[in-house]
Amino acid sequence: MHAQDSSPVVDQTASTTQTPEAASTNEINFANTLEMVLRALYLIMWPLLAIAGASLDNSLVYGEIFKLDVSLWQFWQIMRSFANFALGFMFV
Numbered sequence: 001m002h003a004q005d006s007s008p009v010v011d012q013t014a015s016t017t018q019t020p021e022a023a024s025t026n027e028i029n030f031a032n033t034l035e036m037v038l039r040a041l042y043l044i045m046w047p048l049l050a051i052a053g054a055s056l057d058n059s060l061v062y063g064e065i066f067k068l069d070v071s072l073w074q075f076w077q078i079m080r081s082f083a084n085f086a087l088g089f090m091f092v
Contacts, residue, residue, distance in 0.1 A: 062069040 059065070059069075062072055
């Protein structure tokens with residue numbers, strides 16, 4: 001009966017299981033690899049985020065570089081006047 005207990009299938013499954021020490025070593029290696037990848041992403045993303053933060057300025061939005069801010073201001077004043085006239089005529 002001892003010959004039936006030690007079948008080749010049982011031997012294969014017994015040899016593929018990992019010990020707790022090997023599993024923790026794999027987890028540590030994965031954690032170290034993940035940490036290295038995240039540090040590399042941090043080094044890549046930091047300058048991009050700094051550039052994006054520096055470009056969040058109203059001078060870029062209003063086109064101050066191309067001297068569009070004056071014409072946009074005049075257009076806004078005209079539209080504001082039309083809106084005020086329209087509201088005034090609604091109330092009268």
